[in-house]
Amino acid sequence: MPINTQLQTRSNNICELCSSTDENLTAYAVPPKTDESADNQVVLCSNCFNQISNSNYTDTNHWRCLTGSIWSEVPAVQALSYKILTKLNSEDWAAETLESVFLEEPVIDWANAEDNIAASKVVHKDSFGVVLETGDTVILTQNLNVKGANFIAPKGTTVRKIRLVPDNAEQIEGKIEGDTIVILTKYVRKSV
Secondary structure (H helix, E strand, C coil), X not given: CCCCHHHHHHHCCCCCCCCCCCCCCEEEECCCXXXXXXXXXXXXXXXXXXXXXXXCCCCCCHHHHHHHHCCCCCHHHHHHHHHHHHHCCCCHHHHHHHHHCCCCHHHHHHHHHHHHHHHHCCCCECCCCCECCCCCCEEECCCEEECCCCEEECXXXXXXXCEECCXXXXXXXXXXXXXXXXXXXXXXXXXX
């Protein structure tokens, strides 16, 4: 995103994490916020931006800059610094920084929000741990007694165009012999 005048002034035209004077500065909205409000954005150099975009935090020496940026007065900078430091907490310096800093609860909630959203997503997996999606074809891995339909679906039955049960990761819906039934994911494998 292009940097607006308010961000240029606030950042003094340097990266708000590592203080780089890189000419290719970018405005980055700290997830899960996506709007273009300066309050939700951080000015980043191309190095910081690329590593964050790729979720690549292996250059731990570069991220030592967070020991300073976490103390920023800007909540967006604090939230992003905290978020990256938690990913690096196996490093002694990162753990010590997290222990020594005091942040307001809303900033910590903001920093953890994206991970909390990802953790709360319902993911359907077959009996081998392969992720299932709506429209997939699955094969039954054992005989299933279909309640209310008075038949047994034999092992090896192909079920096409399944639908995922949105609030239960252990259930999918599919048609067998013309009847739509609920099938437990532990009894299917994804067809390739």
